[in-house]
Amino acid sequence: MENIQINGTSKTPDVFFDAHTGKLEISGRSIPENSYQFYEPLLTWLDGYASTPQPETLLVFKLDYFNTSSSMYILGILKKLEKLYTSGNKSEVKWYYDADDEDMLQTGEDLKQIVKIPIDMVQINSEDV
Amino acid sequence: MPLQKIYMNSSSNMLDIHRFYNLMQEEHVILSYQGKLDGELIDMLIQMTDHRLTFTGTRLRTKKKVINILVEALQNTYHYIIQATYTEPEESPLLKSPFLVLAEPPEYYAIFTGNFITNEQAKHLQERVRTVKGLSEDELQQYYIKSLNKDELPQQGGAGLGLADIIRRAKHDVNFDFQQIDETHTLFSLFIKVHKNESSPSQSLFSSLINPA
Numbered sequence: 001m002e003n004i005q006i007n008g009t010s011k012t013p014d015v016f017f018d019a020h021t022g023k024l025e026i027s028g029r030s031i032p033e034n035s036y037q038f039y040e041p042l043l044t045w046l047d048g049y050a051s052t053p054q055p056e057t058l059l060v061f062k063l064d065y066f067n068t069s070s071s072m073y074i075l076g077i078l079k080k081l082e083k084l085y086t087s088g089n090k091s092e093v094k095w096y097y098d099a100d101d102e103d104m105l106q107t108g109e110d111l112k113q114i115v116k117i118p119i120d121m122v123q124i125n126s127e128d129v
Numbered sequence: 130m131p132l133q134k135i136y137m138n139s140s141s142n143m144l145d146i147h148r149f150y151n152l153m154q155e156e157h158v159i160l161s162y163q164g165k166l167d168g169e170l171i172d173m174l175i176q177m178t179d180h181r182l183t184f185t186g187t188r189l190r191t192k193k194k195v196i197n198i199l200v201e202a203l204q205n206t207y208h209y210i211i212q213a214t215y216t217e218p219e220e221s222p223l224l225k226s227p228f229l230v231l232a233e234p235p236e237y238y239a240i241f242t243g244n245f246i247t248n249e250q251a252k253h254l255q256e257r258v259r260t261v262k263g264l265s266e267d268e269l270q271q272y273y274i275k276s277l278n279k280d281e282l283p284q285q286g287g288a289g290l291g292l293a294d295i296i297r298r299a300k301h302d303v304n305f306d307f308q309q310i311d312e313t314h315t316l317f318s319l320f321i322k323v324h325k326n327e328s329s330p331s332q333s334l335f336s337s338l339i340n341p342a
Contacts, residue, residue: 010172031175031200033168033207036282065193067200068277068290076282100189103197103298110270114278126189 001052004045012038013063017045022054026077027062030070039073046080053089057081062096063104071107078115085117093119098126156232157239163228166210166244171203178231187325194298194323195231195238201291202242202319203229209246222314223247237325243306243318251307251315258305261292269297299323 001019008014008028017024032038049057059081066074078093085091095111097104105121112119153161159181162174178199182192206227213223226245231238246254264272276290296303302322309315 010176011168031204033171033204039282065196065200067197067204068294069204072277072279072282072290075277098189101193102190103193106297110274110277113274 001048004042015042017042017049019049020054022057023060024057025060025062026074027060029064030066030074032067032070035067035069035073039070039076043073043076043080046077050080050084053084055090057084057089057091059091059093060096061094066107075111075114078111078117078119082115082117091117093117094122095119096122096124099123100126157234158230158232160231161229165225166203166207166227168207171200171207174203174229175200191238191323191325195240198240198295198298198321198323199229199231201295202240202321203227205291206242206244209244209250212250226316238323240321240323241318243316245310245314246317248309248313248315251309251317254317255307257289258292261296262303262305266301269293273297295319295321 003019004015004017006012006015011029011032013026013028013030015026030038059077061074081091081093095108097108105123108119108121112121160174160178162170175196179192179196182195187195210224210227213221217223223245226243228241228243230241232241233239261269261272273290273293276293299321302324304320306318306320307315308318
């Protein structure tokens, strides 16, 4: 299975889904007008990955900004991973948020309420980055 | 003095330009835009705002709220423009009407956006605004999670989540206004305040336009 590597733009995030290590990372800005166009291929890739997953899968979100339509697709990705997790595959999610970004923390908490997969909230301080 | 008059007089009298400058100063305007809007323009407006707020040392949490709210408000406007392109001629006021004013009085950022929509759209939107605006903080949280957790993912826009998101991020300091302009059009506008220090209530010149005393 091929990896997905997408370089970010001012509207879309960096994506690196590594089928060989099981590390899937989305970072940067996700504010496209058409989230469907951007995220649908990622959801399709995850369906393929779920048929032959690695023993451990780590999904990492390091987002600066995202719009509401992206948040629905982020939830869509989490639901794909939730299926993997509930069928017995070891899976973990890390949700990075800046110490001064209460809205990013809130969204992480919202997502935790919806999906059963454990989400680790990781606080960072952008001044240290 | 109306802006149009200032503009028309400006070629003959530099003092009027000064008045125009003073007006922007008095209203603390840091960015304004009016006219056609597309994805690229939205991107530029966001980037300009981001740069300006970073440049002036705005606190990260405030900057992120302003940018996120701006994205939702402008993309909501764009959503109506896309709909209008299917039915309206190129010169339609529905396509040319969007505007944005970003102001920075001492205690908060003021985001003022607006655009023409059809009276029919206004009816539905007004209903939705009434529902979302009337929710308590806890109810809004539940509404947000319920709207987010839909089985079908949207192929266009955020499926109505944008308004709830704006209200939530601005901690309810949002005013909506609907002014019917003629038998076809309504001017829909949004006025949002993002407080730099959330415990300090304040008055705004812009809010008095929407909520006259």
